[in-house]
Amino acid sequence: MRLxxxxxxxxxxPVMAVLYYFSGLTGSGVLYDVIAGLLLTGSVLSxxxxxxxxxxxxxEPFGTIILALCITIIEVALIISLMVAGGDQAITxxxxxxxxxxxxxxNGILGICILVGxxxxxxQFFARTSATTYLVSIVSILVLTLVLPSFTSSVNxxxxxxxxxxxxxxxxxxxxxxxxxxxxxxxxxxFIIPEEHPEELYIPSFTKTLISxxxxxxxLGIVVLMAKSLSTTIENMVQSMGAPKSLVGxxxxxxxxxxxxxxxxxxxxxxxxxxxxxxxxxxxLASIGLTIPAVSVVCIMYDIPLVLGLxxxxxxxxxxxxxxxxxxxxxxKTNILYGTVLLVNLAAYIFTVIVP
Numbered sequence: 001m002r003l004x005x006x007x008x009x010x011x012x013x014p015v016m017a018v019l020y021y022f023s024g025l026t027g028s029g030v031l032y033d034v035i036a037g038l039l040l041t042g043s044v045l046s047x048x049x050x051x052x053x054x055x056x057x058x059x060e061p062f063g064t065i066i067l068a069l070c071i072t073i074i075e076v077a078l079i080i081s082l083m084v085a086g087g088d089q090a091i092t093x094x095x096x097x098x099x100x101x102x103x104x105x106x107n108g109i110l111g112i113c114i115l116v117g118x119x120x121x122x123x124q125f126f127a128r129t130s131a132t133t134y135l136v137s138i139v140s141i142l143v144l145t146l147v148l149p150s151f152t153s154s155v156n157x158x159x160x161x162x163x164x165x166x167x168x169x170x171x172x173x174x175x176x177x178x179x180x181x182x183x184x185x186x187x188x189x190x191f192i193i194p195e196e197h198p199e200e201l202y203i204p205s206f207t208k209t210l211i212s213x214x215x216x217x218x219x220l221g222i223v224v225l226m227a228k229s230l231s232t233t234i235e236n237m238v239q240s241m242g243a244p245k246s247l248v249g250x251x252x253x254x255x256x257x258x259x260x261x262x263x264x265x266x267x268x269x270x271x272x273x274x275x276x277x278x279x280x281x282x283x284x285l286a287s288i289g290l291t292i293p294a295v296s297v298v299c300i301m302y303d304i305p306l307v308l309g310l311x312x313x314x315x316x317x318x319x320x321x322x323x324x325x326x327x328x329x330x331x332x333k334t335n336i337l338y339g340t341v342l343l344v345n346l347a348a349y350i351f352t353v354i355v356p
Contacts, residue, residue: 009042009045009046010045010046010049010050010215011046011215013039013042013043013045013046014042014043014046014215014218014219014222015218016039016042017039017040017042017043017222017226018218018222020035020036020039021036021222021225021226021229026226026229026230027229027230027232027233033230033233036226036229036230037226037230039222039226040222040223040226040227040230040255041258043219043222043223043226044219044223044255044258044259044262045262046215046219047216047219047220047223047259048259048262048263048266049212050212050213050215050216050219051063051066051067051070051212051216051259051263052263052266053204053208053209053212054066054067054209054212054213054216055067055275056203056204057203057204057206057209058209062184064275064278064279064282065180065183065184065282067216067259067260067263067279068260068279068282068283068285068286069286069290070216070217070220071220071256071257071259071260071283071286071287072283072286072287072290072291073220074220074221074223074224074256075097075101075253075256075287075291076290076291076294076295077224078097078224078227078228078252078256079093079094079097079098079291079295080294080295080298081228082228082231082252083295083298083299083304084298084302084304091304091305091306091307092245092246092249092307093248093249094291094292094295094306094308095146095249095306095307095308095309095310096245096246096248096249096250097249097252097253098145098146098253098287098288098291098292099146099249099310099314099318100246100249100250100252100253100254101253101256101257101283101284101287101288102138102142102146102284102287102288102318102321103317103318103321103346103349104250104253104254104257104261104346105257105280105281105283105284105287106280106284106321106322106325106342107321107342107343107345107346107349108261108342108343108346109257109260109261109264109265109279109280109283110264110276110277110280110281110325110328110339110342111338111339111340111341111342111343111345111346112261112265112268112339112343113264113265113267113268113273113276113277113280113339114268114273114328114334114335114336114338114339114342115336115339115340115343116265116268116269116339117268117269117271117273117276117334117339118334118335118336118337118338118339119336120269120271121271122335123333123334123335124268124271124273124333124334125273125332125333126273126274126277126329126332126333126334127190127191127192127274127332128329128330128331128332129187129190130190130191130274130277130278131277131281131329131330131332132329133179133182133183133187133190133191134179134277134281134282134284134285135281135322135325135326135329137175137176137179137285137289138281138284138285138288138322139322140175141171141172141175141176141285141288141289141292142288142318142322144168144171144172145168145172145288145292145308146288146308146309146310146315146318147309147310147315147318148168148309149164149307149308149309150309150310150311150315151309152164157307157309158307158308158309158310158311159305159306159307159308159309160306160308162300165296165299165300165306166296166300168292168296169292169293169296169297170293172288172289172290172292172293173289173290173293175289176285176286176289176290179285179289191274191278192274219259220259223255223256223258223259224256227252227255227256231248231252234248234251234252235248238251241354243353243354244353244354244356246353247353247354250350250353257283260279260280260283263279264276264279264280267279273334277329292308313352313356317345317348317349317352320345321342321345321349324338324341324342324345325342328341328342
């Protein structure tokens, strides 16, 4: 590695963001928050670059798994820190953020990827077995974590009692653990489409990969810290709009998912729709399969009430999104209509958050 390899925006901006965050200037005024937002955006783009370097080295599906797990760790850290600080006022934050993440991934990221790929290539092909494996796991965990709590009767309201929360958390971890074994060991071929020109693939050196991994962690970490420091500004902005507080969860989820979203869209533009699916659906699965158990442990330890169940409107929107995704991915090929319908679903979700 030469010195000029470090003098790149993907290494300079994260360092600047770290220094700016620890300077304490964030939250000091509109100008300072705008600068923080720009550094946050730059850190997101830097994270995408470093994630792609790591992915090229370890290969699929491990590259997408690494990025999905990093994003999930960030999401968990952000939700837990805001919930512990917010107390009873933040009892719906985990539900709102996880639900928003799932809706943004299934409708937004997946919809844009399919639309971008369809516009450029007309049709893109992927392994149907991978989509089925993802969706079986996602649907099961979604129902257990976000739908069933609204219909249980041990506790009044959309809550689980401690025993139910423990059982559902273990169920999520079992499903996600077995899925990872299927994805990486027993049926790894489900998630890979062979490259047409493998000799042209770029394989970075071990040193460059290690440096990129370190900067990936730094980028993702500073994205969380910046998002947390800007959370008060975001809440004030939402209140000034007169929008419901649940919109805060949508904004937080959008910020956290930016690195993965950009990476997935870039893969679709390069005619690698299988990588896009691995990123998008893998993120959705990790988001609910790992976030809910982690948040549940903290809520049980600190005796924080945790609202998980969705209301009827959100259950309908979630069911619609899952159903359309299942139909869109049932044939092993995509076109622009699927992407368009998913993006309309996303618009309907965001609109009904602002105008319930």
